[in-house]
Amino acid sequence: MEQCIARPATATAPLPARPPMLEVRGLDKHFILHMQGGVRIPVFEGAGFEVRAGECLTLAGPSGAGKSTLLRCLYGNYLVQRGSIRVRHRGEPVELVGAPARRVLDVRRATLGHVSQFLRVIPRVASIDLVMEPLLARGVAADEARARAEALLARLNIPPALWALAPATFSGGEQQRVNIARGFIAEYPVMLLDEPTASLDADNRSIVIQLIQDALARGAAIVGIFHDEEVRAAVGQRSYAVGHTEAAA
């Protein structure tokens, strides 16, 4: 048990608090289904939290609560109706709500990674190229990008025979591991993970837990959705309940 020892204020200068890598304030999201009579689907209201370097915040809530929607809003895939999303990018907080597309793309290239639950398969693009792409986009030389992609695919137990193949025919778990390799290769300072272990067996789940722990150790700030209690316990430090007030009542 950690002890709290009172010290005189002058004993040592306090360590400067680490600034938040991600700061979310007052975020509202609803969907309007224009093709279905304009039905309004409230998802969350006033969502807010912050995540610092080396921290993992897990999103909690029942199916349909809005966890994936919140991650997609943080990545800029969905617009929000109100609120602020600030990401620390190249040492400065950058507001993503209302930001021009080129700024969002720059933040994604250098700072913000997103591992969706399912791989978006692009026909005829080899797995190794999918995994290398985030490094190439940053200007890393092709040889180095390839070597790092191979090392990560090997670590995730994707057999070398599959590296040159497009993942359309891969099993669900293989596709998920290619997706994880693509999401982890660039060592983003802020990472959004949507059920990255949902289709994995116990051995591969442990490897992904280790990858997440390595990312936290190098100082990544992570927001994750983990269906699996074992994964949550291994990597999560705090939890945030997603939902709107009507659903919570």
Ligand SMILES: Nc1ncnc2c1ncn2[C@@H]1O[C@H](COP(=O)(O)OP(=O)(O)OP(=O)(O)O)[C@@H](O)[C@H]1O
């Ligand atoms: N593109 C969309 N258009 C309209 N409604 C949507 C859209 N995406 C999500 N929703 C709705 O938003 C709500 C939240 O969905 P979301 O996928 O975020 O839930 P979740 O908490 O991730 O659930 P699960 O645990 O099942 O993955 C659901 O009612 C869903 O129908």
Ligand SMILES: [Mg+2]
């Ligand atoms: Mg979801």
